[in-house]
Amino acid sequence: MKKPARPPAKPVRPSALQAESLRQTRREHASETAEDYVEAIADLAAAQGEACVVDLSRRLGVTHVTVNRTLARLQREGYVSVQPYRAIFLTAAGSKLAKECRRRHGIVVAFLRSLGISEKTAEIDAEGIEHHVSPETLAALAKHTGK
Amino acid sequence: MKKPARPPAKPVRPSALQAESLRQTRREHASETAEDYVEAIADLAAAQGEACVVDLSRRLGVTHVTVNRTLARLQREGYVSVQPYRAIFLTAAGSKLAKECRRRHGIVVAFLRSLGISEKTAEIDAEGIEHHVSPETLAALAKHTGK
DNA sequence: GTCAAAGTGTAGCCAAGGCTACAGAATGTT
């Protein structure tokens, strides 16, 4: 079916734009784990003074094995500093990222709440949406909520 | 560091809720590929009469190899029907899913546009956001936009 | 100090979803 007998070929949506959008979405998925981890580590550090593996595994909803392997990758990428049987610390880069993520998370949740969404649903949806909000959209959400 | 000397232990956010939210986000990621594929297949069928592997690979921004393997999985899961060197067809389940996804995609884009987001950014952001919008939020977005 | 419980680390399994390289099939043009 190389060239099917094409009817007028009205493009529902340009393929190139959708391809670019999906590529962007995949890039966002690649950084998503790092974002959720550093945010969780910062939250735990703020609440308890420090973060350990089991606390993270409870908060992230995965086993401690997954946490461990992911922390190794995040250390490789320069976001955290881990040593065997020691608490987990964010690097400067990790802290910066955590701060940005916490801000963005708050804006998304506040926006959803302003739309009348229940707190629980707002939290659930925000956890996924947050990673796909461009700066342009984030600003619009903040403005809309604040107004 | 089993039990660190804990300061008052003010929970920034309950761990259980965040864990549940992240689990939900992961479930959504698992269905995301299927959703984007059936939507793309439906779009291509509407525009050209039928969908083939290279058209899909162009539209999805991946190689034809990835498309092929994913189509095998989607067939296993009952969304598409593929035969070697034949066009790709949606099953009833696939068509139903595509229809829902197209509707949801449109609502998310329209909402972003109504916020003043540029068309291109709206498309890009929507491609990621759409999969994380609960029915409750989707309804709120539709209502907000229509108003 | 002993010891059980909790925490941590590691080996090894799996599926998804990217990719390159190569081979075979279909097609359009000459």
Added chain:
DNA sequence: AACATTCTGTAGCCTTGGCTACACTTTGAC
């Protein structure tokens, strides 16, 4: 009919991110 191009399929590689099972370390309680 021949051939170049395009399309399709497959083998095999990689990374991410889940998991269980098992072993070791730390810690708190007695």
